Amino acid sequence: MKNKLSINFRAMLFGLFSLILLTTTSSFITLPDNPDAIVGVWKTGEGTAMVRIYKNGDKYQGKVVWLKEPIDPETGKPKLDKNQTDEAAKKRPVLGLINIWGFVPKENNVWDEGNIYDPKNGNTYSSTMKLINANTLEVRGYIGVSLIGRTDTWTRQVK
Numbered sequence: 001m002k003n004k005l006s007i008n009f010r011a012m013l014f015g016l017f018s019l020i021l022l023t024t025t026s027s028f029i030t031l032p033d034n035p036d037a038i039v040g041v042w043k044t045g046e047g048t049a050m051v052r053i054y055k056n057g058d059k060y061q062g063k064v065v066w067l068k069e070p071i072d073p074e075t076g077k078p079k080l081d082k083n084q085t086d087e088a089a090k091k092r093p094v095l096g097l098i099n100i101w102g103f104v105p106k107e108n109n110v111w112d113e114g115n116i117y118d119p120k121n122g123n124t125y126s127s128t129m130k131l132i133n134a135n136t137l138e139v140r141g142y143i144g145v146s147l148i149g150r151t152d153t154w155t156r157q158v159k
Helices: 002-026
Strands: 040-043 048-057 057-066 098-105 110-118 123-135 136-142 149-158
Touching: 040 057, 048 098, 057 110, 098 123, 110 136
Parallel strands: none
Antiparallel strands: 040 048, 040 149, 048 057, 057 098, 098 110, 110 123, 123 136, 136 149
């Protein structure tokens, strides 16, 4: 009887040790990131535009593919990039405008080294993007240091 208890106790200890080892090591194993996970159509946080993100070479960029108000109420014509500092660029339409570019996939569902252009004020910012889940993308624009900036949460529209 004593021998059976000893064997059962050892088996229980071995099982417990195996479970702890498996749990501990599996927390260090992460699934590989999918660099193309951000490809698709995303609605901006304000809901006034949609941007299609796609791969261009080894980097990612995006263009405006939908506007809530595509017509300029002042002119009755499609909205133009009128806040741009370059006079020639002021005549380009916002719809179809490449407004994010240069993003490189990094670890942990982060794309960095990119830029984002805001047609509302004509400014370009350094930018980073982080995929929170399959349908939520945090887009951060900043000047200089990432700590000083603004984050907008985009929602996937089409997969």
